[in-house]
Amino acid sequence: VSPHDLALAQPPxxxxxxxxxxxxxxxxxxxxxxxxxxxxxxxxxAATMRERSASLVRLVGHGSSDNAASYAVYAFGLExxxxxxxxSITLTVHYGTKLDMRGSTVLGLSQSGRTPDVIEYVERARxxxxxxxALTNELDSPLAxxxxxxxxxxxxxxxxxxxxxxxxxxLAALGLLAAAVAGRGAVFExxxxxxxxxxxxxxxxLEQTIGAIAAPFTYTGRMFVVGRxxxxxxxxxxxLKLLExxxxxxxxxxxxxxxxxxxxxxxxxxxxxxxxxxDKTLRAVVEAAARARTAGATLxxxxxxxxxxxxxxxxxxxxxxxxxxxxxxxSIVPGQLFAWAVARAKGLDPDAPRGLTKVTLAR
Amino acid sequence: VSPHDLALAQPPxxxxxxxxxxxxxxxxxxxxxxxxxxxxxxxxxAATMRERSASLVRLVGHGSSDNAASYAVYAFGLExxxxxxxxSITLTVHYGTKLDMRGSTVLGLSQSGRTPDVIEYVERARxxxxxxxALTNELDSPLAxxxxxxxxxxxxxxxxxxxxxxxxxxLAALGLLAAAVAGRGAVFExxxxxxxxxxxxxxxxLEQTIGAIAAPFTYTGRMFVVGRxxxxxxxxxxxLKLLExxxxxxxxxxxxxxxxxxxxxxxxxxxxxxxxxxDKTLRAVVEAAARARTAGATLxxxxxxxxxxxxxxxxxxxxxxxxxxxxxxxSIVPGQLFAWAVARAKGLDPDAPRGLTKVTLAR
Numbered sequence: 001v002s003p004h005d006l007a008l009a010q011p012p013x014x015x016x017x018x019x020x021x022x023x024x025x026x027x028x029x030x031x032x033x034x035x036x037x038x039x040x041x042x043x044x045x046a047a048t049m050r051e052r053s054a055s056l057v058r059l060v061g062h063g064s065s066d067n068a069a070s071y072a073v074y075a076f077g078l079e080x081x082x083x084x085x086x087x088s089i090t091l092t093v094h095y096g097t098k099l100d101m102r103g104s105t106v107l108g109l110s111q112s113g114r115t116p117d118v119i120e121y122v123e124r125a126r127x128x129x130x131x132x133x134a135l136t137n138e139l140d141s142p143l144a145x146x147x148x149x150x151x152x153x154x155x156x157x158x159x160x161x162x163x164x165x166x167x168x169x170x171l172a173a174l175g176l177l178a179a180a181v182a183g184r185g186a187v188f189e190x191x192x193x194x195x196x197x198x199x200x201x202x203x204x205x206l207e208q209t210i211g212a213i214a215a216p217f218t219y220t221g222r223m224f225v226v227g228r229x230x231x232x233x234x235x236x237x238x239x240l241k242l243l244e245x246x247x248x249x250x251x252x253x254x255x256x257x258x259x260x261x262x263x264x265x266x267x268x269x270x271x272x273x274x275x276x277x278x279d280k281t282l283r284a285v286v287e288a289a290a291r292a293r294t295a296g297a298t299l300x301x302x303x304x305x306x307x308x309x310x311x312x313x314x315x316x317x318x319x320x321x322x323x324x325x326x327x328x329x330x331s332i333v334p335g336q337l338f339a340w341a342v343a344r345a346k347g348l349d350p351d352a353p354r355g356l357t358k359v360t361l362a363r
Numbered sequence: 364v365s366p367h368d369l370a371l372a373q374p375p376x377x378x379x380x381x382x383x384x385x386x387x388x389x390x391x392x393x394x395x396x397x398x399x400x401x402x403x404x405x406x407x408x409a410a411t412m413r414e415r416s417a418s419l420v421r422l423v424g425h426g427s428s429d430n431a432a433s434y435a436v437y438a439f440g441l442e443x444x445x446x447x448x449x450x451s452i453t454l455t456v457h458y459g460t461k462l463d464m465r466g467s468t469v470l471g472l473s474q475s476g477r478t479p480d481v482i483e484y485v486e487r488a489r490x491x492x493x494x495x496x497a498l499t500n501e502l503d504s505p506l507a508x509x510x511x512x513x514x515x516x517x518x519x520x521x522x523x524x525x526x527x528x529x530x531x532x533x534l535a536a537l538g539l540l541a542a543a544v545a546g547r548g549a550v551f552e553x554x555x556x557x558x559x560x561x562x563x564x565x566x567x568x569l570e571q572t573i574g575a576i577a578a579p580f581t582y583t584g585r586m587f588v589v590g591r592x593x594x595x596x597x598x599x600x601x602x603l604k605l606l607e608x609x610x611x612x613x614x615x616x617x618x619x620x621x622x623x624x625x626x627x628x629x630x631x632x633x634x635x636x637x638x639x640x641x642d643k644t645l646r647a648v649v650e651a652a653a654r655a656r657t658a659g660a661t662l663x664x665x666x667x668x669x670x671x672x673x674x675x676x677x678x679x680x681x682x683x684x685x686x687x688x689x690x691x692x693x694s695i696v697p698g699q700l701f702a703w704a705v706a707r708a709k710g711l712d713p714d715a716p717r718g719l720t721k722v723t724l725a726r
Contacts, residue, residue: 056419056446062619062620062623063620063623063624064623064624066620066623073451073454074451074453074454074458077451077454077458077460077462078454078458078460081460081461081462081463082462083419083448083450083462085446085448087446088436088437088440088592089619090437090591090592090595090617090644091436091437091440091441091592094591094592094643094644094647095437095440095441095592095643096643097440097441097444098444099440099444099445099446100444117619162624221584221585221612222584222585222612228453228457229451229453229454229457229458232453240624240625243624243625243627243628244624244625244627244628245627247627247628247630248628249584249585249612249614249628249633251612251614254453256425256452256480256725256726257425257426257429258725259723259725260425260426260427260429260723260725261426261427261525261603261606261607261716261719262603262606262607263718263719264606264607264608264610264716264717264718264719265606265607265610265611265612266718267610270612280457280458280459281453281457281458283726284457284725284726287725287726288725291718291725294718295717295718353624353627354627354658355626355627355629355654355657355658356624356626356627360622360623362619362621362622362623362647362650362651362654363619363646363647363650
């Protein structure tokens with residue numbers, strides 16, 4: 001029995017608020033390894049994208065799926081140097097605009113495969129000439145049926161309403177696909193194995209210390225979460241976890257946009273979380289931290305360069321990955337565990353936030 | 364002296380918090396008409412975009428300029444049926460990724476023409492084969508120098524730090540350019556004249572009533588602003604005004620994304636502002652309102668279909684424009700005046716929010 005197995009073990013029959021959410025946070029390294037069993041699927045889809053010169057990558061999804069789509073902008077930009085965008089569902093589905101989508105790959109992201117407007121977008125995009133691909137946990141779903149190709153997320157059963165494994169595996173799937181398009185799938189697969197090892201090593205440690213760091217934020221009402229570049233997806237996903245599990249009005253913001261207005265709202269009761277990674281955007285994040293500190297905000301720093309954030313009252317360092325594109329797979333974890341700990345301190349249940357259901361059928 | 368002139372008149376030498384911000388809100392109809400003097404510039408740039416088949420439109424900007432860029436997704440989608448995207452500055456400027464930008468038009472948005480990373484992005488995009496266009500108030504600026512073509516925003520001098528005329532004229536400029544590409548510049552110009560008339564008629568009326576509606580929100584700490592489709596730009600810009608002038612943690616959110624997590628955070632102290640326009644997304648906005656009301660949130664409704672939001676405690680209707688694409692030019696105004704009134708009630712100065720400067724040189 002390794003330390004990892006001990007940390008994963010739950011007392012038999014354990015339950016209570018947040019039990020599933022915490023268990024699924026810990027299941028992420030294994031879910032990531034499960035995804036790698038399907039690398040040939042990614043190679044196959046990547047080959048079709050290249051053959052069809054479908055090099056404008058349009059992503060559609062909601063919630064955590066849409067947050068992961070932000071990552072794809074960097075994955076496709078840095079790996080095959082293709083342009084990826086979070087496309088407007090409204091333009092195609094509500095306004096009925098017929099865009100010429102030849103030369104486009106559409107990636108429809110939905111854990112359940114049942115998000116109505118994502119399915120409808122994919123159906124219309126396919127008619128408009130796009131190569132359509134579903135990324136979903138449910139291979140037998142309307143989204144999988146609507147798309148020409150399917151990539152499995154293999155996150156396994158996710159019981160907590162707030163997504164964890166799904167988000168991490170969507171990032172990994174998007175990175176793996178982008179790398180496969182660039183002919184570097186094998187290298188990326190290997191680096192994802194390294195990330196799984198790093199996650200296994202640091203999640204149990206962080207679980208032990210997160211309670212003390214989270215406690216002072218039990219009654220926090222609002223927060224900015226700052227990231228830039230590949231880590232903007234992390235800022236978005238941490239904000240969503242804080243909103244849905246802790247009822248904190250958390251807003252993601254890029255390091256530079258903080259200076260374009262929002263900094264004026266800061267004060268000591270408006271903390272700022274900064275994701276500082278080993279990346280060419282680090283200087284911008286460090287400068288944003290200095291502006292936030294000058295405005296009187298309390299600072300929380302996370303990421304592999306958390307120590308670079310001067311004056312941070314709370315520091316949640318993460319291991320440094322083999323390349324900056326892997327950073328978001330590690331830096332999301334402190335946000336997930338922080339949300340779990342704050343929710344527990346507030347007496348909220350992150351497994352089942354009020355007013356939410358696991359499958360969202362809103363259009 | 365028309366009622367409009369009376370409303371525009373300031374007592375000689377009047378000053379005090381928010382004087383410039385209010386004056387500039389009122390100057391918007393005239394600024395819009397000034398823009399139309401330059402329609403031939405838009406026709407010329409549109410002709411080049413068509414000749415060069417530069418039909419992937421990449422927009423870059425920060426703050427209000429970036430909010431206006433959200434509008435361009437719909438303007439280019441609905442008019443010439445081209446794909447527009449808010450491009451990643453980080454990918455090109457910080458990571459140094461060399462994307463192939465042949466077939467792209469780049470629209471660099473900056474009131475001052477001095478935003479450092481927008482200038483650098485435009486320089487690199489030009490080398491990468493894009494047709495680069497600067498949209499700026501300052502024709503003699505580094506951004507104008509960096510781009511192949513320049514379109515004047517003609518917003519005139521804007522003294523308040525919080526942008527108003529610049530935002531409205533950026534929307535109008537993007538709409539006019541998109542319409543010109545589609546060969547409908549003359550029709551769009553005419554409809555913008557109609558918008559100027561509508562603005563002149565309703566701004567003075569709204570100014571009289573906004574104080575009573577804004578007063579209950581004097582100590583509000585957080586808010587969601589919901590829009591979808593073309594009105595998502597409005598949701599983003601109203602949120603930014605509330606953040607920078609009133610220190611309210613206001614977050615823009617699409618009607619559908621509200622159901623994907625954030626609705627769990629709502630309670631009676633977390634109001635939701637909904638922009639309800641005569642548009643095919645109205646049903647989604649009405650459904651989002653019902654979800655927010657069920658969660659106990661106080662509702663504020665604005666837009667030409669504000670009356671469709673059942674149970675809204677506060678209603679700020681706007682005139683109905685000739686087409687949905689014009690809606691955002693009218694529906695931003697209640698947000699501007701609301702921010703002005705709340706800031707005054709709080710004793711804050713929207714002309715000069717703490718920690719901000721008119722020209723932001725942050726990277």
